[in-house]
């Protein structure tokens with residue numbers, strides 16, 4: 277709800293992406309049912325984490341933890357606050373303005389969610405006109421091979437057009453999900469390094 281998030285420190289509007297090691301705010305976007313909650317659960321889980329304290333996703337849409345990427349620690353705040361059903365533009369705008377980086381999910385078994393990802397990419401561009409906001413287009417549910425509606429080539433081509441990275445994942449099989457989180461941290465670091473120089 278609007279009340280719970282305006283009280284959260286995570287939404288303070290300073291540019292933390294310039295800080296070495298973060299915290300980096302990474303926002304999950306995508307149509308309903310594509311696997312955002314599954315991604316957030318994997319992130320919140322103990323695996324690959326140096327934190328002993330796990331986030332409680334039943335009460336939070338926000339999970340912050342320190343992860344190691346390429347031998348260097350990064351603090352990532354993952355935000356799963358996108359409500360695909362809501363018509364509340366305030367919430368959607370807030371979401372589009374909050375992230376330092378975005379994981380833009382669709383399901384490879386759902387062409388409509390792929391089209392929605394394109395729309396969201398265009399909306400994101402309006403909210404983040406600054407070049408080089410890291411975005412990864414994520415084709416989730418790649419374990420469901422027989423139900424595939426979007427080919428890997430289409431995903432790749434779409435990412436090329438939208439000037440973002442691309443990865444196929446399976447949250448169910450825990451395949452490539454951490455690669456996606458690590459990939460976004462690498463891009464955030466590249467952006468940080470190019471700002472410094």
Ligand code: GDP
Nearest residue numbers: 308309310311312313314416417418446447448
């Ligand atoms: P959200 O609406 O984007 O948060 O989507 P959820 O994370 O709630 O996922 C919707 C449904 O898809 C749930 O039943 C999940 O268990 C299932 N799901 C999520 N990711 C995968 C995946 O990679 N493979 C398969 N087979 N099912 C998945």
